[in-house]
Amino acid sequence: MGATHLPSTEFDGTGLDDQLEAEAEAVLGEPAAEMVQLLGPDGTLGTDSVFSEYAERLDAEKLRGFYADMAAIRRFDQEATALQRQGQLALWVPLTGQEAAQIGSGRASQPQDYIFPTYREHGVALTRNVDLAELLRQFRGISNGGWNPKDTNFHLYTLVLAAQTPHAVGYAMGIQRDQRLAEANGLAESGTAEPKAAVMVYFGDGASSEGDVHESMVFASSYNAPVVFFCQNNHWAISVPTAVQTRIPLSNRAKGYGFPGIRVDGNDVIAVHAVTEWALEHARQGNGPVLIEAFTYRVGAHTTADDPTKYRESSEEALWRAKDPLERLEKYLRTEGMADDAFFEQVAADGNELAAYIRKSTYESDTPDIRTAFANTYVEAHPLVAEELAWFEEYSAGFAGEDAAEGAGN
């Protein structure tokens, strides 16, 4: 007996999304958002009047790179899940199904751009050269942010949903001021100006309901800030379907703020890359914010503590597995003769090597010392922190030699 009351989130069939599209059309008085798709689930490349030219710029090496990235992050995801099951990680947040949305967008960013993730953007982290072993430190409980954002322009994960969205807009307002200062100083003419930069901020369909997203979009629009809002609509906010967050396609919300909104097939890495490349350049050139809604699916659980069988049908997962981002790119690469068995074998071997590195790094990772928390609460000297640290040191010193004594007793 199936849970027939559960809404489907299938967008091709007769599910709720179609109903929503129809409702949205009625509300908006015009067709709801069309979805940009270039590489279909069957692995054939379609056309788009705006975005095909972006796809044409991608050579075989780039496309093989996209595949290798997606395969690597999926293998990493499996390994992290296994490490959680072994008790090596406190929690894991799987991304399987969202590889194209993350690799496509991340690879469209440039080094001078600054990225604010939520907490599932492992694929974007890979594209920003974050050491994935460092990324796991947060989930092992040995750091609240294992990497230095200044090294990669990839901010720390933010767990309070959407709280990073106004940070992104503020950062973008800073970029605007830097550019205006540089122009005032005549750096642009002298050719010494920094390359133009934009900010990209990730959030999900669930977080789209948070007030911070609204406030961020208002600020971004008011100041024409160079920021791309990248919403991964993975259809489930833990157990609650997108229909509870919105009655219209999320990309349509951009119109209410006065900037472009684009829905893209989030399982099509070529389309995601094209749309994001366009949006980031739009922002860098001073044309203001863009909202991208990547229509994708969280194939796995919300976290390793979640049980999707309680709220959705496995048949729905199967429908989405048929749209798998890796499989469709593999089909395309093979059909076009851009990659052969040897390539895919190498990708698999590289994935296993990455997994081995992750395992080893996790097993060997250091244990933190609470003294670093005392040291990092404030930048400047603080009498209460100093007093409590002094007490802690004295208290700890009282246990000196106790372990050895216990050992002797045994």
Next chain:
Amino acid sequence: MTTMTIAKAINEGLRATLSNNPKSLLMGEDIGPLGGVYRVTDGLIAEFGADRVVDTPLAESGIVGTAIGLALRGYLPVCEIQFDGFVFPGFNQITTQLAKMHSRSNGNLTVPVVIRIPYGGGIGSIEHHSESPEALFAHTAGLRIITPSNAHDAYWMIQQAVDCQDPVIVFEPKRRYWLKGEVDTEAAGLAEDPFKAHVVREGTDATAVVYGPLVPVALAAANAAAEDGRSVEVIDLRSISPIDFDTIEASVKKTGRLIVAHEAPTFGGIGGEIAARISERAFHSLEAPVIRVGGFHMPYPVAKVEEDYLPDIDRILEALDRTFTY
């Protein structure tokens, strides 16, 4: 030395900050051509332009959140929250993001954001315009909280807050905005360290710790007590987080009696923290329990009865009587 109101002193302090540091900027609602509802930013947009004095959309979480982003990019934002009771839409950004960014980045990131909040009652205003929420922020590690009680402190403390690499909340005693005082704009003098308490009246029989709007009230109460032959030492706390317990302890070891007064409700308040710390540090010097004077455990009452709610001279004298007759 120049005589100016506290509001003008903050205005001049902000002007000095904007002049001295090209990365500093002001953000808030109505702070541009209007100069803020209390005119604290009066004239600054004309002088420094809309990139430095930013009229924001009406959204406190957005103000604090974008200020964090600007700070991450290397800017020094000073946010104005229009009234104490309106800070709560920004509470999440202040407590879960601003306060923790340095710690959670293992010290790699700093977010030197300043948040100015006019606070306190006694202005006969309507709901949400008279509150004292400082304890809610003092409980959050990572924040610093200061509050000037006079024009000289106001001029220097706002600049020191901007210079501080940690996030700082400046609670401004709104009913004292028009209180005039001497300001030395050349030298901070005694105001050099914003996190140090000041003994503003020396005494030998009891210590009264107050801050912000209650400093003049406590001084008046001490004068009244002097007429009865009681010598009351008054301490202006100045910094609510961290608290300068050393100065309070030294005073209590001299006087043996302590009362703490603030407009905020006594339950869970700063007075309780001071009472606990001083009882730990100076138990044998205390001749009587530490007595707290403050607001009642109720939402801030309607303006027509706020006189019964706010600690005044008589409430402080009553507390002094209790400690003397214990």
